[in-house]
Amino acid sequence: MDEPESAKISMTRSSEAVPSPAGQPPKTNGAQSKDMRGRPRRRADAIFRMLVQGSGVVLLVIMAAIAVFLILQAIPALKADTTNFLTTLNWAPDSTPSSFGIAALAFGSLLTSLLALVMSVPVAVGVALAISHYAPRWLAGPLAYVVDLLAAVPSVVFGLWGLIYLVPSIIGPSKFLSTYFGFIPLFETNGTYGKSVFAASVVLAVMIIPIIAAISREIFVQTPRDHIEAAWAIGATKWEMVRTAILPYGRSGVVSATVLGFGRAIGETIAVALVLSANYEISLHILQPGGNTIAANIANRYGEAGGIGRGALIASGLVLFVITLIVNFGARAIVRRGEREGA
Amino acid sequence: MAKSIQMKNVDIYYGKFHAVQDVNLSVPPRAVTAFIGPSGCGKSTVLRTMNRMHEVIPGARVEGRVELDGEDIYRPAVDPVEVRRAVGMVFQRPNPFPTMSIRDNVVAGLKLQGVRNKSHLEEVTERSLRGANLWNEVKDRLGRPGGSLSGGQQQRLCIARAIAVQPEILLMDEPCSALDPISTLAIEELMGELKKDYTIVIVTHNMQQAARVSDQTGFFNLKAAGQPGRLIELDNTEKIFSNPTEKATEDYISGRFG
Numbered sequence: 306m307d308e309p310e311s312a313k314i315s316m317t318r319s320s321e322a323v324p325s326p327a328g329q330p331p332k333t334n335g336a337q338s339k340d341m342r343g344r345p346r347r348r349a350d351a352i353f354r355m356l357v358q359g360s361g362v363v364l365l366v367i368m369a370a371i372a373v374f375l376i377l378q379a380i381p382a383l384k385a386d387t388t389n390f391l392t393t394l395n396w397a398p399d400s401t402p403s404s405f406g407i408a409a410l411a412f413g414s415l416l417t418s419l420l421a422l423v424m425s426v427p428v429a430v431g432v433a434l435a436i437s438h439y440a441p442r443w444l445a446g447p448l449a450y451v452v453d454l455l456a457a458v459p460s461v462v463f464g465l466w467g468l469i470y471l472v473p474s475i476i477g478p479s480k481f482l483s484t485y486f487g488f489i490p491l492f493e494t495n496g497t498y499g500k501s502v503f504a505a506s507v508v509l510a511v512m513i514i515p516i517i518a519a520i521s522r523e524i525f526v527q528t529p530r531d532h533i534e535a536a537w538a539i540g541a542t543k544w545e546m547v548r549t550a551i552l553p554y555g556r557s558g559v560v561s562a563t564v565l566g567f568g569r570a571i572g573e574t575i576a577v578a579l580v581l582s583a584n585y586e587i588s589l590h591i592l593q594p595g596g597n598t599i600a601a602n603i604a605n606r607y608g609e610a611g612g613i614g615r616g617a618l619i620a621s622g623l624v625l626f627v628i629t630l631i632v633n634f635g636a637r638a639i640v641r642r643g644e645r646e647g648a
Numbered sequence: 649m650a651k652s653i654q655m656k657n658v659d660i661y662y663g664k665f666h667a668v669q670d671v672n673l674s675v676p677p678r679a680v681t682a683f684i685g686p687s688g689c690g691k692s693t694v695l696r697t698m699n700r701m702h703e704v705i706p707g708a709r710v711e712g713r714v715e716l717d718g719e720d721i722y723r724p725a726v727d728p729v730e731v732r733r734a735v736g737m738v739f740q741r742p743n744p745f746p747t748m749s750i751r752d753n754v755v756a757g758l759k760l761q762g763v764r765n766k767s768h769l770e771e772v773t774e775r776s777l778r779g780a781n782l783w784n785e786v787k788d789r790l791g792r793p794g795g796s797l798s799g800g801q802q803q804r805l806c807i808a809r810a811i812a813v814q815p816e817i818l819l820m821d822e823p824c825s826a827l828d829p830i831s832t833l834a835i836e837e838l839m840g841e842l843k844k845d846y847t848i849v850i851v852t853h854n855m856q857q858a859a860r861v862s863d864q865t866g867f868f869n870l871k872a873a874g875q876p877g878r879l880i881e882l883d884n885t886e887k888i889f890s891n892p893t894e895k896a897t898e899d900y901i902s903g904r905f906g
Binding site for chain 1: 701736737744745746756806
């Protein structure tokens with residue numbers, strides 16, 4: 306294997322500074338056409354390198370093209386907006402004067418996704434642990450398979466389930482919450498229930514549990530035997546072993562899984578569009594009908610939208626893009642900090 | 649502290665595989681007992697039955713009696729967790745908890761037992777690290793992660809972690825096989841000090857090491873691949889290495905093996 310070359314393909318910006326695993330100093334540019342034994346570099350390596358680098362470049366170009374397209378489409382609509390795009394609680398881009406704003410939608414997107422995460426992450430981690438370390442082997446295999454399958458179910462199926470089954474049946478629990486815990490602002494209502502932020506969050510939570518569980522399980526089963534035995538040997542019970550060996554090892558993986566789940570939840574259009582009764586208010590009363598998200602709004606409004614309307618929806622899509630980027634970077638920072646502590 | 653170990657007619661199985669056959673032995677307290685023998689002969693397996701660690705592997709089971717000071721640790725009423733708290737173990741590869749600080753690694757066992765008293769934990773940290781000859785090297789960086797130490801230091805940290813709970817017995821499964829000669833020497837010297845307080849059983853591939861550190865040595869062997877391992881001979885280390893009773897032992901220690 307040509308070690309220094311593989312370090313280059315990995316596209317690290319500081320590839321020159323990466324010492325080769327074998328401990329040789331990295332090659333200078335002049336020696337690049339020779340391999341470690343001084344033979345000319347093989348053609349297959351060169352072709353493979355071009356393919357890999359080409360794929361990387363193509364991906365970046367596509368990303369940039371999408372961003373440019375979105376921005377160009379959004380600019381005319383944003384210019385036509387007579388109210389503040391960031392704070393307006395209204396969506397009427399095609400009326401005169403045009404007035405629309407992202408505030409309620411962005412708020413709704415974040416609220417439903419965060420609620421979904423709060424509900425799904427503990428369950429998903431539990432499912433993952435059950436499969437990886439608690440279930441007997443004859444059950445764990447099929448169970449893992451089912452979870453992987455569930456992760457691939459199209460979201461519209463979850464949306465229909467939410468609309469037909471969950472929305473009617475969530476009224477009871479919602480009433481209970483608002484009657485006995487109504488003093489908490491979150492559970493206050495105006496006396497109506499049903500197609501609420503809460504219902505949408507539950508749908509999203511059910512939808513992302515399999516993804517988070519599947520990825521977490523993958524990480525948990527990779528926990529080195531050394532760590533697990535270390536915990537057993539100091540007299541840990543099963544739960545203590547999980548806490549001292551498996552969870553610390555899996556932490557960064559669970560964070561990554563959570564971010565993926567968050568990405569799917571906040572980007573979910575059809576399931577949310579089916580369950581929510583759209584409005585453009587910022588409200589923390591999650592049990593009463595109302596609420597909206599950026600993605601669901603795009604799905605609901607795109608068909609009827611005129612020129613400015615489409616631009617406005619694209620602008621809202623850009624905001625969604627930025628939110629996911631920020632969350633991603635935040636999560637990466639968390640993971641990196643975890644790794645530094647572990648180094 | 650420091651109990652003796654007796655094994656009586658012990659057979660060990662992994663599922664259907666008969667790993668170790670009919671081991672009878674006695675390990676005296678406050679001494680080092682070494683197990684030597686070729687790979688796959690079951691010496692680590694025997695070691696792991698002494699704190700019920702082998703049960704971690706699904707399908708593993710033991711027949712016969714394993715006694716600590718006469719008390720059978722395989723009685724149904726005995727909790728394996730309690731056994732492992734009384735019998736510490738050090739592994740082949742150093743395995744400190746990588747994200748935990750040095751301090752937390754040392755007192756991990758105590759914390760599991762519910763000890764929360766800070767000054768007591770501090771005291772145990774210092775005593776255990778001194779006991780493992782690591783205190784002077786790490787006293788200024790107890791908050792650093794255990795993974796930041798060198799291999800030899802990590803292994804001594806693992807020894808500190810094992811002795812922090814003041815076990816009756818210390819089991820060491822090839823503790824130096826991943827270490828350089830200087831770290832190996834440090835651990836061997838440490839064993840000489842630890843045997844004043846603990847019963848030590850060590851598995852090693854290094855016969856010189858067995859000769860250097862142990863008071864008695866047991867030789868394990870197996871007739872052929874797929875056959876169960878057996879304890880061929882257990883005697884004073886000096887006798888094993890100078891005048892063993894069994895021919896197989898002599899062949900092995902003199903390098904005329906196989």
